[in-house]
Amino acid sequence: MTLPTYPESYWLATASMPGFGKLDRDLETDIVIVGGGITGITTAYLLAKEGRRVVLVTAGKLLNGTTGYTTAKLTAQHDLIYDEYIGHFGEEKAKRYYDANMDGLQFIRKLAEEEGIDCDLVKEDAFIYTNDDWKVQTIEREYQAYERLGIPGSLEKSIPLPVPSLRAVVMKGQARFHPVPYLKHLAESFVRMGGVVYEDTTVDKVEELGDGSVQVTAEEGRTIACRDAVSCSHFPIPDSAFYFARLHAESSYAIAARAPGEGELPRGMYLSADKPNRSVRAITYGGEKLLLIGGESHKVGQKEPGFKHYEALEEFARTAFGATDIVYRWSAQDFETTDKLPYVGRVAKDKLHIYTATGFRKWGMTTSVVAARILTDNILSRNNPYADLYDPSRFHADPDLATLAKENVNVAGKLIGGKLEWLRRKPEDLGPDEGGSVRVRGRRAGAYRAPDGELFVVDTTCRHMGCEVEWNDGDRTWDCPCHGSRYTYRGEVIEGPAKKDLERLR
Ligand SMILES: Cc1cc2nc3c(=O)[nH]c(=O)nc-3n(C[C@H](O)[C@H](O)[C@H](O)COP(=O)(O)OP(=O)(O)OC[C@H]3O[C@@H](n4cnc5c(N)ncnc54)[C@H](O)[C@@H]3O)c2cc1C
Ligand code: FES
Structure with missing residues (x-):
């Protein structure tokens, strides 16, 4: 691969x-x-x-x-949330959430039209699908929530993509663009x-x-x-x-692949409700047609090696769509609140x-x-x-309290657990283009050896609140599992809340 x-x-x-x-x-x-x-x-x-x-x-x-x-989907279909929002906040607030986001979509659409912005803005329906028997009811409940809130949509038994599906809930009249x-x-x-x-x-x-x-x-x-x-x-x-x-950071990965043939790109924007999650949409910018596939979400700094996520997306693109040419890949993170x-x-x-x-x-x-x-x-x-x-x-109170307690236990675990971790590996053990936690003078540090042999060693103590950052070999970054700060292999901060670089060690 x-x-x-x-x-x-x-x-x-x-x-x-x-x-x-x-x-x-x-x-x-x-x-x-x-x-x-x-x-x-x-x-x-x-x-x-x-x-x-x-x-x-x-x-x-x-x-x-x-x-x-x-991945630039312009939609109010923010995963399976409307049934959950009705349960937590009531119908009136759930409906206002939908209206607010549709107003947001309409603002972008109108501005792009009126001012002639060439940003590949295409109207599409948005689908959330499942191929899991256990999730069928969840999808059906989400559709019932659409009906209660008056959201234009439909319930489908399958989706027009070459991936297996048992049920899908569709939100009509959404869009995608080039931001x-x-x-x-x-x-x-x-x-x-x-x-x-x-x-x-x-x-x-x-x-x-x-x-x-x-x-x-x-x-x-x-x-x-x-x-x-x-x-x-x-x-x-x-x-x-x-x-x-009150916030935690979630990473996601994306790849852009050459589509199998002209005109065969899927209409619509898709998101699976299953694990691992998958997101599919087309790009049709500047005469180029590509398939954009995303997914593999996880808490920042808290999962297996980053490159495996890219490989999993590539495998999906290949088996489902016959794509072989992966032209771009990237990852990023976004924050989520407790409610x-x-x-x-x-x-x-x-x-x-x-x-x-x-x-x-x-x-x-x-x-x-x-x-x-x-x-x-x-x-x-x-x-x-x-x-x-x-x-x-x-x-x-619901669901804030329970989630807040869980997040804080998780962070406390990372603060204490990371420090106590016993490491045998030393910087000199790393091969070209390899990084990870190492032991330097009896304490935990982070090291990356560039392909030309140069070694970069950093103190892995996050400059926000002191959790231990973890190596991400997909993007060659140091990621903090507590609140999502990210640093380059040289230690330069690329994502807050940290504002200062990791300390470089000699
Ligand atoms: C993989 C992925 C796919 C996504 N797909 C979709 C999608 O399809 N549809 C959708 O609606 N949303 C999607 N999102 C979410 C969406 O992209 C984000 O919610 C949105 O881009 C956030 O924009 P922002 O301006 O708030 O933050 P950002 O774009 O992160 O901007 C924050 C800015 O603040 C700057 N900054 C930070 N700290 C400081 C500081 N101390 N001083 C000065 N500047 C600072 C940063 O440099 C940055 O420029 C996706 C997110 C991810 C991770
Ligand atoms: S300790 Fe908060 S982001 Fe690292």
Whole structure:
């Protein structure tokens, strides 16, 4: 089985974003947005449209976070959730969740149409299917939930894909797109409206000062004084409301494969409800037709070797669709909240001018628009019909409590278990392109030997809260099992909540 050497997202490889400089002086503005993914860019765009002075700062380049590594289905079919939401939150809230996401989808569709954005936006139905006898009832209950909520859909005995299935629930009138040209258009419009973007600028602190203003402090002590700040940084800054205990990070993998033949690509977007999960959609951008297959979800840093997940997806593409040519592969992660509803609004009850949007559960394409609209309305003191549903200060006893307890036991186990782990392997035992935990001077460390023999040794203590990071040989990264921080093999942070690099050891 041959895999490309390094992961590369189809989206970032086939379309590019404009480039911007680094924050190099102190500033003053109305609003600072932290985070250059779909949520940050959409929020910045909407606020600039309202005539506000907005500065967007992001670590690394625009779209280097999860947005650049998504599968870009635009849908309100966020897995099997409607039956569960009715049970936990009631019919009215479950319906509002659907409406909010359909509004989000409609916003993207309308903007792309009106402004002629060439982003491969294609209308498709969304399917969730099972081939497991035990899951048939679950699918049927989900369809009944659609009927109760008035969601246009159907219940099917099979799906039009060459994979076995017993039952499927279909949500009508959804879509797929290429996020980069769409967000490029938004970013350029933002700048035309007077917005300012700084890349390669990691924010360390966002704090309210005594006089009611907000100060955003970036690397090298650069500050931006503002009235409001919004953390669209995946993990909220500041974590002043125990987000580390209320969020967990899930990884997923994707591959893009050459389709077997012109015109044979499946219509529709598919997601299996079985384990291991599979997601299927087509890409038809720039004359190219590819099959995009995703799945193999697991908690960050808590599963078997990463390359096995890519191999499993490739095997599926080959057996089900006859695909042989795997042209792109990538992985990314997204946060999930304890009650499965995202957090959008004030970061904490006592922070009047600091906001966040996170916990999208791998469904951030439409949710980012919902979030951007809520945040815009919050900042402009306007009502929003969905604000209370997503309010981070909500607390749903069921299922929050049970999940919260489970997450914290899991994290405590990783904090203690990782430290006590006894390792025999030493850095010199590693072969070319091999990495893993090793023992250095009697303590645990992490090492990776590059193909040319160079050895990179890091302290495996995560710079967020001290859990031990784990080696991911699929992407050659160090991943933290506690709250999802990720680092390159050199130790450079590529995904928060950690803001500092792992310590390099000699
Ligand atoms: C494999 C996979 C497939 C998915 N498929 C779908 C799909 O089909 N449909 C769907 O709706 N959703 C999907 N999702 C989810 C969706 O992609 C995400 O929810 C969405 O991209 C999140 O966008 P965001 O802007 O909130 O975060 P991100 O895109 O992660 O952006 C966060 C930004 O914040 C920056 N940042 C972080 N910390 C700091 C700091 N301290 N200072 C400055 N900047 C900082 C990062 O550099 C990054 O630019 C998928 C997710 C995964 C992992
Ligand atoms: S991400 Fe929290 S300890 Fe590593």
